[in-house]
Amino acid sequence: MASITIRNLDVSIKEKLRLRAAAHGRSMEEEVRLILGELGNAIPMATPAMSTTIRASGSLSGRRILLIIGAGIAAYKCLDLIRRLRERGAQVRPVLTKAAEEFVTPLAVGALAADKVFTELFSREDEHDVGHIRLSREADLIVVAPATADLMAKMASGLANDLASAILLATDKRVLIAPAMNPRMWNHPATRRNRAMLQKDGIRFVGPNKGEMAESGESGDGRMAEPLEIVAAIEGLLARRQKPLAGKTIVMTSGPTHEPIDPVRYIANRSSGKQGHAIAAALARLGATVRLVSGPVTIPDPEDVTVIHVSTAREMRDAVEQLLPADAAIMVAAVADWRTANEAGEKIKKKPGEKAPALQMIENPDILAGVGHSKSRPRLVVGFAAETQDLLANAKRKLDKKAADWIVANDVSHATGVMGGDRNAVRIVTRLGVEEWPDMSKEEVAERLAAKIAAALQTVEV
Numbered sequence: 001m002a003s004i005t006i007r008n009l010d011v012s013i014k015e016k017l018r019l020r021a022a023a024h025g026r027s028m029e030e031e032v033r034l035i036l037g038e039l040g041n042a043i044p045m046a047t048p049a050m051s052t053t054i055r056a057s058g059s060l061s062g063r064r065i066l067l068i069i070g071a072g073i074a075a076y077k078c079l080d081l082i083r084r085l086r087e088r089g090a091q092v093r094p095v096l097t098k099a100a101e102e103f104v105t106p107l108a109v110g111a112l113a114a115d116k117v118f119t120e121l122f123s124r125e126d127e128h129d130v131g132h133i134r135l136s137r138e139a140d141l142i143v144v145a146p147a148t149a150d151l152m153a154k155m156a157s158g159l160a161n162d163l164a165s166a167i168l169l170a171t172d173k174r175v176l177i178a179p180a181m182n183p184r185m186w187n188h189p190a191t192r193r194n195r196a197m198l199q200k201d202g203i204r205f206v207g208p209n210k211g212e213m214a215e216s217g218e219s220g221d222g223r224m225a226e227p228l229e230i231v232a233a234i235e236g237l238l239a240r241r242q243k244p245l246a247g248k249t250i251v252m253t254s255g256p257t258h259e260p261i262d263p264v265r266y267i268a269n270r271s272s273g274k275q276g277h278a279i280a281a282a283l284a285r286l287g288a289t290v291r292l293v294s295g296p297v298t299i300p301d302p303e304d305v306t307v308i309h310v311s312t313a314r315e316m317r318d319a320v321e322q323l324l325p326a327d328a329a330i331m332v333a334a335v336a337d338w339r340t341a342n343e344a345g346e347k348i349k350k351k352p353g354e355k356a357p358a359l360q361m362i363e364n365p366d367i368l369a370g371v372g373h374s375k376s377r378p379r380l381v382v383g384f385a386a387e388t389q390d391l392l393a394n395a396k397r398k399l400d401k402k403a404a405d406w407i408v409a410n411d412v413s414h415a416t417g418v419m420g421g422d423r424n425a426v427r428i429v430t431r432l433g434v435e436e437w438p439d440m441s442k443e444e445v446a447e448r449l450a451a452k453i454a455a456a457l458q459t460v461e462v
């Protein structure tokens with residue numbers, strides 16, 4: 001196989017090559033590859049010192065990811081991230097910050113990525129064609145993982161005093177960051193300001209999760225998202241041909257139910273449907289065929305989702321049963337536990353001297369348990385538990401009673417403002433333990449949950 005080392009070329013040839021590459025909007029490396037390709041000597045994108053096998057097909061086949069690795073303990077997870085991305089056909093070009101070299105060696109990163117590792121802003125080898133601009137130009141997506149507090153601060157203030165920050169300032173490509181830091185750093189007012197600024201600038205976030213820190217005895221918000229969650233987020237942004245949930249069918253419920261007392265009155269709850277509808281939209285964006293059974297809500301139907309509108313718990317149950325089998329069931333609706341035993345056919349009239357009518361209640365069908373125990377049980381069954389007390393104990397009980405895989409528990413006490421509001425702080429209860437997510441917008445909860453569902457469905461299939 002032919003190969004050329006550009007820096008060994010004669011100066012005048014190098015100049016001609018530079019001009020030709022610039023005229024075509026390509027890097028010199030790409031230009032050489034094309035020239036050699038035309039001569040029947042195609043060389044691969046990466047010319048690794050130590051090569052690993054690249055799978056030519058996959059959900060990220062041919063996608064070019066510039067991975068900026070910051071100086072956090074979580075940097076070691078990037079080795080797994082690189083492997084997972086390459087397994088899916090992505091080309092990963094790594095950039096290490098100077099400090100990140102203290103946490104992970106360029107040798108290991110380069111070997112797994114099968115590409116050169118870039119570290120220097122002022123590099124004699126790479127700056128002949130303005131390396132930081134080229135690195136950005138040659139990427140479909142820039143991923144920063146771990147995104148340190150320092151890198152986030154630089155990004156938020158537009159600093160460009162090293163290769164990583166210069167790339168991030170010079171790029172017009174989408175940027176996804178996976179923050180990882182100590183909870184006190186994450187919750188510091190400065191980091192909060194930077195987060196808000198980056199979100200405003202359109203930077204996408206995956207994580208962080210709540211959990212144990214590398215420092216002994218520390219736990220809280222700031223743990224980097226797991227490699228598969230990051231992969232799912234990348235696939236959500238990049239996978240053009242095949243989205244991570246393409247071909248998967250997901251049944252969902254959302255909103256409240258209305259249980260009639262008479263033709264004009266009903267028993268309901270404060271669920272707005274915002275969280276369930278946001279999850280349905282996020283799953284659809286990842287390519288899933290989503291069928292959403294919605295109780296009465298005032299918000300619009302989510303995009304690219306088939307919505308079946310119902311009113312009562314029994315109608316919701318019937319609609320869900322009709323929609324099985326499916327790959328996953330995500331039951332977000334706040335289904336009324338009870339309904340009136342004897343719905344009046346006519347409006348109940350107030351009559352002078354008569355006592356207020358006593359409502360007799362009977363239990364409604366348990367839709368989540370029905371799905372969990374169904375013969376057509378989906379591979380992944382997720383329920384929501386809205387509680388005002390003993391949140392975790394109730395969620396854990398629900399997990400078993402309803403034969404669910406995960407319960408997403410949220411505190412809906414009046415003071416939290418979750419019911420009807422725009423924010424949510426959830427805990428994901430599984431048989432392996434409890435994952436606590438920090439307070440975030442319902443849209444963010446939806447994105448993260450959709451990524452987690454995508455990762456779980458992929459894992460189940462392996």
Ligand SMILES: Cc1cc2nc3c(=O)[nH]c(=O)nc-3n(C[C@H](O)[C@H](O)[C@H](O)COP(=O)(O)O)c2cc1C
Pocket residue numbers: 069070071072073074097098099100147148149150151180181182185
């Ligand atoms: C042992 C150790 C662990 C660290 N872990 C983190 C971390 O997880 N997240 C973080 O933001 N900073 C962490 N830091 C601090 C960063 O390494 C430091 O701010 C560094 O300058 C960041 O460089 P970079 O943003 O250019 O990669 C850690 C420092 C040490 C010594």
